[in-house]
Amino acid sequence: MSHPPVSVPHDHGACVHEALARAQTICDARGVKLTPLRGQVLEIVWRSHKPAGAYEVLDELQKVHKAARPPTVYRALEFLEAEGLIHRIESQNAYLGCIEAGAPHSSQFLICRGCGAAEEIADRELDAAIAVAAKRARFKAERKTVEISGLCARCT
Amino acid sequence: MSHPPVSVPHDHGACVHEALARAQTICDARGVKLTPLRGQVLEIVWRSHKPAGAYEVLDELQKVHKAARPPTVYRALEFLEAEGLIHRIESQNAYLGCIEAGAPHSSQFLICRGCGAAEEIADRELDAAIAVAAKRARFKAERKTVEISGLCARCT
DNA sequence: CGGGCAACGTTACATTGTAACGCTGCTGCG
DNA sequence: CGCAGCAGCGTTACAATGTAACGTTGCCCG
Ligand SMILES: [Zn+2]
Ligand SMILES: [Zn+2]
Ligand SMILES: [Zn+2]
Ligand SMILES: [Zn+2]
Numbered sequence: 001m002s003h004p005p006v007s008v009p010h011d012h013g014a015c016v017h018e019a020l021a022r023a024q025t026i027c028d029a030r031g032v033k034l035t036p037l038r039g040q041v042l043e044i045v046w047r048s049h050k051p052a053g054a055y056e057v058l059d060e061l062q063k064v065h066k067a068a069r070p071p072t073v074y075r076a077l078e079f080l081e082a083e084g085l086i087h088r089i090e091s092q093n094a095y096l097g098c099i100e101a102g103a104p105h106s107s108q109f110l111i112c113r114g115c116g117a118a119e120e121i122a123d124r125e126l127d128a129a130i131a132v133a134a135k136r137a138r139f140k141a142e143r144k145t146v147e148i149s150g151l152c153a154r155c156t
Numbered sequence: 157m158s159h160p161p162v163s164v165p166h167d168h169g170a171c172v173h174e175a176l177a178r179a180q181t182i183c184d185a186r187g188v189k190l191t192p193l194r195g196q197v198l199e200i201v202w203r204s205h206k207p208a209g210a211y212e213v214l215d216e217l218q219k220v221h222k223a224a225r226p227p228t229v230y231r232a233l234e235f236l237e238a239e240g241l242i243h244r245i246e247s248q249n250a251y252l253g254c255i256e257a258g259a260p261h262s263s264q265f266l267i268c269r270g271c272g273a274a275e276e277i278a279d280r281e282l283d284a285a286i287a288v289a290a291k292r293a294r295f296k297a298e299r300k301t302v303e304i305s306g307l308c309a310r311c312t
Numbered sequence: 313c314g315g316g317c318a319a320c321g322t323t324a325c326a327t328t329g330t331a332a333c334g335c336t337g338c339t340g341c342g
Numbered sequence: 343c344g345c346a347g348c349a350g351c352g353t354t355a356c357a358a359t360g361t362a363a364c365g366t367t368g369c370c371c372g
Binding site: 005108110130134137143145 | 264282284303305
């Protein structure tokens with residue numbers, strides 16, 4: 001049940017709905033709590049395929065939760081990232097919903113400077129190439145991040 | 157003339173000296189100016205194999221240049237990065253001297269959470285794997301960043 | 313010899329991220 | 343039941359990182 005490329009039009013409401021349902025299932029299975037607050041933050045992050053900054057999330061969150069403050073958001077984002085439900089896009093200090101939540105995987109993104117969208121690619125071969133490169137340097141890899149920026153098919 | 161792994165002891169003074177000389181040569185060849193200020197910033201970044209934050213650089217710079225302010229540092233860093241003399245480590249908002257200055261290449265790092273050092277690996281196969289992954293998604297890659305964090309050989 | 317530009321100075325501010333402590337409501341146990 | 347302990351969240355204040363905007367200086371070239 002893999003996600004279609006974000007650059008092709010699709011029913012994004014379904015993206016969001018499925019991501020939330022999936023997150024709920026995962027959290028239940030793990031015995032951790034996807035509280036309403038966390039769910040709202042996850043939903044906000046998922047609203048688009050463009051990475052959302054913490055303060056962008058905060059602005060949105062405050063529309064339904066006036067008391068929200070930066071720590072509120074950062075805690076929720078930290079939880080969601082720890083559970084593998086979102087990824088942090090390091091080159092943008094921003095967050096994006098994970099398309100393969102539940103399956104441990106490295107973070108690989110194609111970030112379009114034209115439309116701003118970021119597409120997660122879960123490329124096994126790339127992942128393997130990274131593992132090899134790390135091994136070659138006798139480095140114990142724990143977290144692997146790939147961020148490729150450029151132009152997506154539609155923006156070329 | 158490749159750099160030894162940073163995790164093995166080496167004459168780091170030589171690292172710095174060579175990096176500066178090389179930078180001068182490159183800038184001369186390109187007709188751009190490695191001004192004293194830029195040279196000082198480059199030297200500061202090169203002082204260790206741990207990525208240096210902009211404000212860390214600022215603190216050091218102020219020891220010899222009291223008037224320095226954030227824009228001073230950011231401009232120099234921007235110049236140095238544009239000329240490929242340093243890399244920005246996105247996951248740390250920090251900068252590190254490039255070991256292959258002059259040769260265009262993607263940014264690939266092994267970042268040790270034990271000692272804080274970051275080692276640049278100029279891995280051709282990894283670079284190729286990224287290119288393939290991007291092509292597969294019909295994405296025009298312009299900038300490729302790989303940041304692998306974990307433990308280096310000495311910290312394991 | 314002066315117009316134009318790159319580099320740098322300077323001020324002020326914007327954005328992003330955290331420390332620290334308190335409150336509350338649930339949960340598990342005597 | 344009654345309450346200790348803890349996760350989650352509220353709240354305040356601040357730290358760290360990054361930039362806009364404009365002024366000044368000195369060099370190069372016409
Ligand atoms: Zn979608
Ligand atoms: Zn993912
Ligand atoms: Zn060295
Ligand atoms: Zn490099």
